[in-house]
Amino acid sequence: MTVEGLRNDVGFLRLAFFDQAKEFPHGKQVRGKDVSAKTGDMVLVFKNMSPGFYALAIHHDENTNKEMDTNFIGLPKEGYGFSNNARVIFGPPTFEAATFEISKGPAAISLRLAY
Numbered sequence: 001m002t003v004e005g006l007r008n009d010v011g012f013l014r015l016a017f018f019d020q021a022k023e024f025p026h027g028k029q030v031r032g033k034d035v036s037a038k039t040g041d042m043v044l045v046f047k048n049m050s051p052g053f054y055a056l057a058i059h060h061d062e063n064t065n066k067e068m069d070t071n072f073i074g075l076p077k078e079g080y081g082f083s084n085n086a087r088v089i090f091g092p093p094t095f096e097a098a099t100f101e102i103s104k105g106p107a108a109i110s111l112r113l114a115y
Contacts, residue, residue, distance in 0.1 A: 002110035003042045003058060007079065011062040013037050015044070018055050021095035025057035025082070037062070049107075055098035056083035060113055079113040088114070 003013065013036075016029040023029070035044065037060060059068055060079030069077040083100050086093035100109055 001044050001046065001056075001108065003044065003081065004040075004110060004112040005079075005115075006037055006039055006042060006060060006113060007115055008062070009037050009039045011037050011060065011064050013042065014059045014061050014066070016057045017046075017049075018057070018095065019052055024055045024095040024098065025092045030054065034061075049102050051101075051103050053099050053101050054083070055086075055095050055100070056109070056111070057092070057098075058082070058111065058113065060115075076114075079115045081111045081113040083109055083111055085111050 006013070012034045015033045015035070016025070017031040018024040018027070019030045031046070031049070033046070035042070058081045062078050063069065068080065071077055082093050082098040084098050086097040
């Protein structure tokens with residue numbers, strides 16, 4: 001997978017895969033990973049993912065507090081993104097908007113972070 005547009009190399013990129021609409025994007029994840037942030041685009045590899053339908057949520061946790069920091073009106077102060085570049089309109093996208101399929105064999109996805 002390719003994550004595009006990290007504005008700096010501070011903190012961690014936190015990734016969470018979900019396979020249930022009721023859990024996306026804040027509930028129980030199927031798989032998660034934190035990686036050190038790198039400015040620009042990052043290429044990440046996830047092995048041994050079972051075939052199925054998933055939605056991915058990503059958060060650039062610049063201050064490493066494991067929370068999405070927001071401003072006084074609730075807008076994110078840190079980078080975020082969702083699979084399919086699903087749009088954020090008055091809250092996170094739906095599971096359906098962010099869903100992609102992993103079938104047997106390699107799969108490639110990309111998304112751009114929003115700040």
